[in-house]
Amino acid sequence: MSLARYILWRLAVMVPTLLLISALVFTIIELPPGDYFESYITELQAMGESADLAEIEQLRTKYHFDEPAVVRYFYWLGGMLHGDFGYSFEYRLPVSEVVGDRLWLTILVSFVTIVFTWLIAFPIGIYSATHQYSWGDYGLTLVGMIGISVPNFMLAVILMYFANQWFGVSIGHLMDQKFLGEPMSWEKFRSILSHIWIPVIIIGTAGTAAMIRRLRANLLDELHKQYVTTARAKGMAPGPLLRKYPLRMALNFFISDIGSILPSIISGAEVTAIVLSLETTGPMLINALQSQDMYLAGSFLMFLAFLTVIGMLVSDIALAFLDPRIRLGGEARK
Template sequence: MLSYVIRRCLTMIPTLIAISVVVFVIIQLPPGDYLTSQLAEMQSQGENMPQAQLEHLRQQYGLDRPLWEQYLFWAWGLLQGDLGWSFEYNLPVNDVIGDRVLLTFIVSFATIIFTWIIAFPIGIYSATHKYSWGDHGLTLLGFLGLATPNFLLALVMLYFANVWFGTSIGGLVDPEFVDQPMSWAKFVSVLEHMWIPVLIIGTSGTAAMIRRLRANLLDELRKPYVVTARAKGLPPHRVLVKYPLRVALIPFVADIGNLLPEFISGAALVSVVLSLPTTGPMLVRALQTQDMYLAGSFLMLEATLVVIGTLVSDILLGFLDPRIRLGAGAER
């Protein structure tokens, strides 16, 4: 196992280098740069920027350098923990995304916990009570959750909160804590406001997880080893937990690599609708304005979490399923 982890960690280095090159190429694909898009926006409003000032800013931000030199400058900063400079905010990226990353992590982590707490008991019940009234009712709710877009649910909740209660449920903190550093009072305010985005974002994820767990568990419960265990008189709960449930959880453990990036990206559309101060709207805005270092830093953070999450899921799968062999014995 140790040799496997070491080999995987060494493999992550060229993988992340290749990803950084791809990310840098992608954020450079749109024509022009941040200053070009800003100049076009100013001209649409009847304003203009002197050419000398434009060239000075391009030189100041290093946008006049060759692309390979810009990439090396950005990559070297990433190795040192410096995510670069945000052109739009005129601040280091580290300062711009600081609190937003923390708030996004809190919301995303709470959403994942909410999804698991709701989905696992319902999925197990639906599989063990196949075609019962409860299974049909929960299946209907699951299909409704899958068919309803999160951003549409957010719009509906905003409307009814305003009509019925005369209040707005947007935002993640009270107005006095906006743009304030994290404190205990602000953290308590986040917890008070967090249940609404967690409920909205977790709806579709919960429905999808219920359907997947039900399908996986039903497939396992029909296999001969489960029938044999029942014939030997083992208690139903022991038959369920011993192997079928463990095997049914394998796809969810394998999805850890896809869950970790949500800690950074969050649900961008829902965040825009609910005016959440998370990283999703900031990433969308950075891509729109070609704020290359801000957008590139977000994408690199997500890619790094995918690589780390894949490693963690592979290791956990080795413990969860004895049939999976890691390390030197994997080839035999």
């Protein structure tokens, strides 16, 4: 199967896949009894306040909550196809306006975290594999085990405690308090840059430790294969040998992870973001699911599904180019 035919086939398969996912997302969001308006009225009554029933009824009619769920699904699906992701009842704004700066801040934090993970994990993983059972390998393996064992949110709590006890400062938020809700400016951007390194280190710790272990294991497996022994016997220098063959083959897992990296750029580390009070989309998604803000939650989940499907396509194509043993479409080559 040619590359062009393979891409066209995968793109064609994406359409029914996303339609099925959209139906599942809508069904899951509809499963809890009631809707956002009922939850909102109950919450106000619990606080001793009264709700504007006329406004609520107007919103129910406008967004078809007085019609069957199947009808609402097709209205929601048709709106997304035209770029209308619906209305957030919690924020009383269109979904596209609610996400706003939070989406770009999430992309920034996630992108910097991915770069941080790669820059730290690759040299350490290569060193551990090429210096197996050395003191450096043992020490780095111990650090990696600690990084995997300690949850990100727990590390965030520990750092917040010591930062407050030792330095009397709070390490929460992605910017100074005075910039919250303000439009982007050079001063706000500098404030973000000065705050971003703490969540990047916290969120990236577990991912870095896991990537080190996986790269080390895969590279060790390749280094013990017969073709490496043959290349060494022929006098090939260790550096070129490592880069040309074993390292290239050991990167398969890294390429296959693209499918999960893309959606994680948008979703972010939800629990860690809540602990650190980060202005990212993760806490917003959790809150939307809890309050049954269906259009906001559904749009988030559909965007994550779309990025996952695209990421899997990109990783499959990249793997075919990286590893000659992999063939698009699964056909064998004689």
